[in-house]
Each structure stands twice: as structure tokens, then as C-alpha cells.
Amino acid sequence: MATTTTPTPETPSAVARKPASPGKQRLSRRRRREALSFYLFISPWMIGFLVFLLGPMIASIYYSLTDWDSFNPPKWVGFDNYVKLLTDDPVFWKALWNTFYYAAISVPLGLVLGLWLANLLNKQVRARKLFRTLIYLPTLIPLVATAMIFRMVLAPNGPINDFLGLFGLSGPNWLLDGPWVKPALILMSAWGAGAATVLLLAAMKGIPRELYEAAEVDGASATRQFWSITLPHLTPIIFFNLIMGLINAFQIFSQLYILIPKGKNPAGYDAAQTMVPLLFDQAFSYYRMGYASAISWLLFLVILVFTVIAFRTTRRWVFYETEVK
Amino acid sequence: MTLDSARFSRRGFLGLGVAAGVVTLTACGSGSGSSDAPLLMTVWGGDPDRKTYQARIDLLVKKHPDLKIKLQLIPGDAYPQKVQTMIAGGTGPDIMQVAESVNTYSSKNQLLPLDDLAKKAKLDPEQRFGPVGSLYTYQDKLYAIPDRSGAVTVFYNKDMFDKKGVKAPTADWTWDDTLDAFKELTVPGKVWGYSGAEWFPQWWSLAYQNGGTIIDAQGRPAVDSDEVVEALQWAGDLVFKHKVAPSKADYADMGPDIGGDQAFPNQKVATHANGFWVMSGLTKVEFGWDIAPMWRGKKQAVSAFGSGLAISRTSKQRDNAFKAIDFLTSPEAQTEIIASGQDVPANLEVQKSQAFLKPAWMKTDVDMGVFAESSEFVFRAPFIPEWNQMQDVISNGLADFWLGKERSAKKALTALQKDLESLIKSAG
Numbered sequence: 001m002a003t004t005t006t007p008t009p010e011t012p013s014a015v016a017r018k019p020a021s022p023g024k025q026r027l028s029r030r031r032r033r034e035a036l037s038f039y040l041f042i043s044p045w046m047i048g049f050l051v052f053l054l055g056p057m058i059a060s061i062y063y064s065l066t067d068w069d070s071f072n073p074p075k076w077v078g079f080d081n082y083v084k085l086l087t088d089d090p091v092f093w094k095a096l097w098n099t100f101y102y103a104a105i106s107v108p109l110g111l112v113l114g115l116w117l118a119n120l121l122n123k124q125v126r127a128r129k130l131f132r133t134l135i136y137l138p139t140l141i142p143l144v145a146t147a148m149i150f151r152m153v154l155a156p157n158g159p160i161n162d163f164l165g166l167f168g169l170s171g172p173n174w175l176l177d178g179p180w181v182k183p184a185l186i187l188m189s190a191w192g193a194g195a196a197t198v199l200l201l202a203a204m205k206g207i208p209r210e211l212y213e214a215a216e217v218d219g220a221s222a223t224r225q226f227w228s229i230t231l232p233h234l235t236p237i238i239f240f241n242l243i244m245g246l247i248n249a250f251q252i253f254s255q256l257y258i259l260i261p262k263g264k265n266p267a268g269y270d271a272a273q274t275m276v277p278l279l280f281d282q283a284f285s286y287y288r289m290g291y292a293s294a295i296s297w298l299l300f301l302v303i304l305v306f307t308v309i310a311f312r313t314t315r316r317w318v319f320y321e322t323e324v325k
Numbered sequence: 326m327t328l329d330s331a332r333f334s335r336r337g338f339l340g341l342g343v344a345a346g347v348v349t350l351t352a353c354g355s356g357s358g359s360s361d362a363p364l365l366m367t368v369w370g371g372d373p374d375r376k377t378y379q380a381r382i383d384l385l386v387k388k389h390p391d392l393k394i395k396l397q398l399i400p401g402d403a404y405p406q407k408v409q410t411m412i413a414g415g416t417g418p419d420i421m422q423v424a425e426s427v428n429t430y431s432s433k434n435q436l437l438p439l440d441d442l443a444k445k446a447k448l449d450p451e452q453r454f455g456p457v458g459s460l461y462t463y464q465d466k467l468y469a470i471p472d473r474s475g476a477v478t479v480f481y482n483k484d485m486f487d488k489k490g491v492k493a494p495t496a497d498w499t500w501d502d503t504l505d506a507f508k509e510l511t512v513p514g515k516v517w518g519y520s521g522a523e524w525f526p527q528w529w530s531l532a533y534q535n536g537g538t539i540i541d542a543q544g545r546p547a548v549d550s551d552e553v554v555e556a557l558q559w560a561g562d563l564v565f566k567h568k569v570a571p572s573k574a575d576y577a578d579m580g581p582d583i584g585g586d587q588a589f590p591n592q593k594v595a596t597h598a599n600g601f602w603v604m605s606g607l608t609k610v611e612f613g614w615d616i617a618p619m620w621r622g623k624k625q626a627v628s629a630f631g632s633g634l635a636i637s638r639t640s641k642q643r644d645n646a647f648k649a650i651d652f653l654t655s656p657e658a659q660t661e662i663i664a665s666g667q668d669v670p671a672n673l674e675v676q677k678s679q680a681f682l683k684p685a686w687m688k689t690d691v692d693m694g695v696f697a698e699s700s701e702f703v704f705r706a707p708f709i710p711e712w713n714q715m716q717d718v719i720s721n722g723l724a725d726f727w728l729g730k731e732r733s734a735k736k737a738l739t740a741l742q743k744d745l746e747s748l749i750k751s752a753g
Contacts, residue, residue, distance in 0.1 A: 151581040156574040267724030
């Protein structure tokens, strides 16, 4: 650190001569210009964040403490919305459970699948570029199209059930039959494992070859190499995918909205309703904005708790090469 | 020092942003149009709807050059949210299209009662629209003037009826006659006699035919009455006992997004009860088809699909807005609705006019008089303020029934009654 090569002698000198001095004056003008251009370039994003995100977020805290139909002035009700949600709304708990169920299975499943696919694609197989494209392709297909395809695939006499029929199993009415709707959604989420695969594959390519060579010389098997070299090097990417996957899973909305539309498939919707669709219904269908705001803050807390837990455990399992050196 | 000032400016920046956010939020509340701005009219639908509404507005402006109207068309799915946002933002429409959820707005004090304006303009809704005239009243006040209103009619495949030697359906068919015909027309696994049992306008028609109501005169839910139970059981039996109507699983196997509206043109079902729009899928079919009024139970009753035009309470130009609505629902402007093939105009005079009975775009001979005939016995559906929640509760409550997991209508409706009671009590 002491032998820094960047031409920034002003930092140590400014610190050394802490009281105001002519030297600082001159240098800080340059700094100020730099700061100005920093704010200039960041401001579109900052203003967008503050006006369209932070402002409404703060407003929604207030609204969550009111009874507000979005037309008439909000009525202050204190914590009534939260109390009602947590003690007197079975639909909320059901939606929370459905959300956990989905996140708890789809996120790990996506990671394992991604890891497995990346590992396969990293081998010297024929036409692996083609396979790579094919595996990433589902990610590029718009969600609406994916959902339409899955509606056909998961039809009572669709391809999946035909396939199960080959083994003498009679498949369920995936999207119509209560207990099978969530597994169907998870199945669809697994189809998008290609996104994680690409990131993991890139990280695999970045692992130094000499580690494997050394391991080979020491007589380590391929499996041993995977567990002792590949996997530890991938943990930062796995961690990233875990966090993003958790947040996305907790906020699942569009898939439900398209795959099991409330109007046409009430049984399916009822069986798999998660937090965001619940919030949407309350806000825009039942005109209970205050209640919906309270739901959104509870969802925010849930996501926050899980993200914090994930971050807290990083020391135990996430390996950063730079930290070792 | 530098660190401190950086932190300060960051905090200052945050504060500025919060202020900006709050200002934008509150600023939305104060903006609104001046009194000589054009009237803003919101409607839902797609491009054909836009053309029809615009054509009617053009007629209006020709007749009343002092009126200006700006039409805003919003896709159906997004309509409630969009209008909600506009009203909350203080820029609500002057004239808005409303339908079943009309009293969500009227009960929240968002719509102008129209009784006085109608009286002043000598517009008598009963006379102009028949029973539908009072459809959009809430607590004895009129909140919207009917604009489009088409009853559920029975579409039937003439070729299939001829082949099986079944006589064409009529308004005098009883439930027994109807079931016999459906059984006759069904070819197991290939063609079903009927589709259209499980959507609420369809089975509610049966409930009202049987003398039942969904919400009684006192505003209490009444779905566990014997009349409603019997009607739902009959509808459910069509699907699961007699198997003369496709189940959800049968539809799902026909393809994604297939329902009766698609199954009928594809000759998967011989009869289908639904609204006017089914015709748009029938302009190019090869087989012969026609429509008939809904059959009858103990009495005649049928649902209607439609919408009305309302004036928002924040409108600065109430008189002009009403003048526009008065003209838009007059025979002159309403003729445009059928001429373009968009929908059934609510105006009875137009429903009986030659323009409606023989529209230019109709290639085959279809008995359009059925709509005017059906308008006479449209039942008044309960447009309660909690309409959307009620629909969700009903469709959730009957989900297992329509999957065939719960075969007893009595059990399903007893449970549903309890859910509806808790909804309507808590909302009241």
C-alpha cells in the first residue's frame, strides 16, 4: 500500500498539513472539479433514485400506517394494518408460506443446476459452444413466451405428463390442481438456470490452471479437484447468485400473473399466491393502499433478514482469493 | 476535513432528494384542467374500440361544435389501475367508462350522482334502456348512463343440430329440454354439447332463473339458498355428471388459453352461452351458426355484459360532460357501436333498428333480434362496492367445485356463504 503508483501526492500531503494551507486550496480546486463532474454524471441516477424510489418509499411508510383507498384522504390508524396482517389475515400467512416454499426450493435448485451445467460445459466436449448457447437461450426468451410454452408443456395431457406416462405414472393437472402449482412454478424457474450457468462458467475459466496441474501431480481425482479447487473459487459467484436469487424469488410476480391468471384459474392462483400478487390485489383491485403498503414493508423486512443472514455467514464459506494473498 | 465535507454534501443531497420526492408527490395533487379544456374521456379496449368511440365523438362534435373531447384509451387489464392513479393524482377523467365495479368508485365518493342532470336533460333511463337503465344505481342514486349492454345469448352450431336432428334452442326450453339436447349433441371425448357453465354470468343466470339471488334485497349474501344450490348443482352436473360440457382439464388439453369462446368456432362444442364478442371469432367459420335467447328455469333471467358512462366528481364541466353522455347514448351515436361490430348498444331503440338487425358486416343470417328480446329479462346483478373482492372470494370458494373435487354444490355454497358474510360484514 505504501508504494502506490498513482500520481496522487495530494492525499498524504493534505492529511499531513491538516490545518488550512495555500497548498490545500490549490489542490482542492482540482478535487472540487472532480467532485462536480462526479455529481454531474451520477445525478441522473441519484435524482431518479431519490424522486422515484426513496421519496415513494418514505411516503409508503406513512401510508402503511393509514387506511387509504387512494381516492379519499388517508385516515391515520397507527399499526392497525400490521396488527391485522400478522394476527388476523390467514391469506397473508398463506402467501408468506407460499413465498418461502418457492424460494427455499427454487433458489438452491437453480444454484445446483447452474453449477452442474457449468461444470459440464467446462469440459472439452464437441460442440460445447452450441450447448452453451442452448443453455443460455431460455434466459433470452421473454417471460410471457416462456409462460405460454409452460402452459402447454404442463397441460393435463401435455408432454411432461406423456413422458411420465411412459413409466406408468399418471401425471397431475399441474397448473390446475392445488398442491402441484408450486412445483410447476419451481420447474419453470429451473428452466432459467442458464443465467447462473454463464456466470459460473466464466468464473471457472478464471481459475488458474496451475492449481489443477499441481493437484494432478499430487494425485487428486477429478472429484477431489472439483470440491477442493473449483468449488471454493466459485463461492463468490455462488454467493452473488444466492443473494440475487433470493431477492428475485421473494418478489416473484409475473410468472404467477401469466401462468395462473386469477380470473381464469382461481384454484391455481389460490394455491400458489405469493406476497407480491397479494400486495398487487390489495392495492389495485381492492383499493386498500394502506394495507398494501404494510404488506410491502413486511416483505422488505423479510428480504432484508434473509440477505443479512446470507451476508453474516459469508466468512464461513465464501472464499476471496485476494484476501488470502 | 474533505471527508467531512463529502459526508455533509452527501447528506445534503439526500435531504434535497427527499424534499424533491415529497414535492413531486404533493404537486400531483394540485394540478387539474381549466374549465375550457377539452373533456377527458377514458375508455378501455383495443384499437377497434378506439375507432368506434372516436367515430361517436366525431358525431358529437359535429352536432355540438362547442364541445371538445379528448379520448384516452387504456388497455383493459390496466384500466382500473390507470384510472385509480389519475384520480389519486388529481387529474381524473371527466367522463369515464365504468362496469361491474362502478360502485367501488361511487361508494368512495368519486362519481357524480346523475339524477338531477338526467331530469334536466329529459333523459329517462328506463325508457331509453329498459331494465338496464337502473343497473348503475347505488343507494337510490344513478351513477352511470348505460352505454353498451348485450345479454348472454346461446350460440349454436346449426350443422351439428341438423345432423343430430335436434331442434334449434328457444327461450322456452326448460332445464330438462336443455339437458336432453346437450346429451344428444355430445360425442364423448370429441364434441361436447355445451360450454359455458362456470363463469359467474353463466351460472348466476341459472340461479336467478331458479328464483335465487347472489346478494339479497337487504344487501346480505344469499348463495346458500336452495334455489342457488339447485342451480349450481345443475351447472356442475353438466360438466362432471353428464359430461356434456368440457372440464378445465379438457380445455387445457385443447391448447393454452382455450375456453368456450375458442372451442365453439373450432367445433369442439355444439352450443355456447356468452356475450356478443364471440361473433368476432365466427366471421370466417365454415359451418352454419345462429344465436338464440337463453333458455328458462322457473322464470326467464339472463346476465348482460356492458358498461356505462359516468362523470367524475372532480370534473369542472359537469353540464358539458352530461350533454356529451346524453348524445353518446342517443340512437344517432349508438348506431355506430353496431355498425362497426364493436358491441351491442344499450339503447333499446337501436337494438330494434334495422341497422342492428342487419349489420353490413354480417355475412350470414343471424337472428340479431335476440338481443332486444333478451334485454327484457336481464336480471340486475349485485354491483356491490366490494365487487372485486366478492369475485375473488366466489372464484376461490368454487375452485374445487369446478375442478370436480367437491361435487356437492350445497357444501361448496355453504362454505362460500360464510366467506361472503365475513367479507361484506367487514367491508360494511
